[in-house]
Amino acid sequence: MATLILFNKPFRVMCQFTDEKGGTDGSRRATLADWITTSCVYPAGRLDFESEGLLLLTDNGPLQHRIASPRNKMPKTYWVQVEGEISDKALQQLRKGVELKDGKTRPAEVAAMEPPDLWPRNPPVRHRESIPTSWVRITITEGKNRQVRRMTAAVGFPTLRLVRYGIGDWTLDGLAPGESRTITVHVPNTRRSSRP
Structure with a gap:
């Protein structure tokens, strides 16, 4: 089982937990750390600074890959x-x-x-x-x-x-900007058996 956070990313929030460079005027920009307090979760994909809406975060590497990888065509x-x-x-x-x-x-x-x-x-x-x-x-x-x-x-x-x-099937419904909802997702074991 994996933790999945559905987050409505507000306008002009960095899609990461730290802002090493700062804005063009040197000011600190808002980051995910200003909104997400769950530890050990990472964005599955990205959403640029000027865009708003659904961002998924998870603590599970295979799920993160499944969501973010272009090969999966989600x-x-x-x-x-x-x-x-x-x-x-x-x-x-x-x-x-x-x-x-x-x-x-x-x-x-x-x-x-x-x-x-x-x-x-x-x-x-x-x-x-x-x-x-x-x-x-x-x-x-x-x-x-x-x-x-x-x-x-x-x-x-x-x-x-x-x-x-x-x-995919996850949407913004019911989430105001800056709000998140945490769900548990079953991640199938994709490792192949070594037996014939």
Whole structure:
């Protein structure tokens, strides 16, 4: 059995327990240590400083690998606010895969969505009367660095706000920013028997 923590990572929180470098002005940035007090748990994957939402932490190496490894293709679902009214053409491009500097992305599940009922972000997303925004639900099965942001930018709709809603069957449901829930997960023994 393994401990798994579902954590709703707030905006501008480091996805690690220490901040060795500090911000650009030398100030200390918020880290997981400001929110997670359970010892000997580590993030299974990452979520960048400017992104919010579901982060999983565990005390079990095989479970951490199963969640984080791109080879396992565990789906990750994001709610993404983009600049502009996203077009059907852009949605179709995102579904098929987008060419990025480090290669083409795998096909993704993508759909326009109504603005979700989310907590206010601090600081808020910039608002410009002359430029509308729209929301997109994107599910990917890989984890290139800042992938979703780069995908939406590549089709002409820069990301303004990015919230990871789900990883596999685990979701943010019932968790406010900074809140976590601890569950116990059965991790199957994957070692092969040496007997014929």
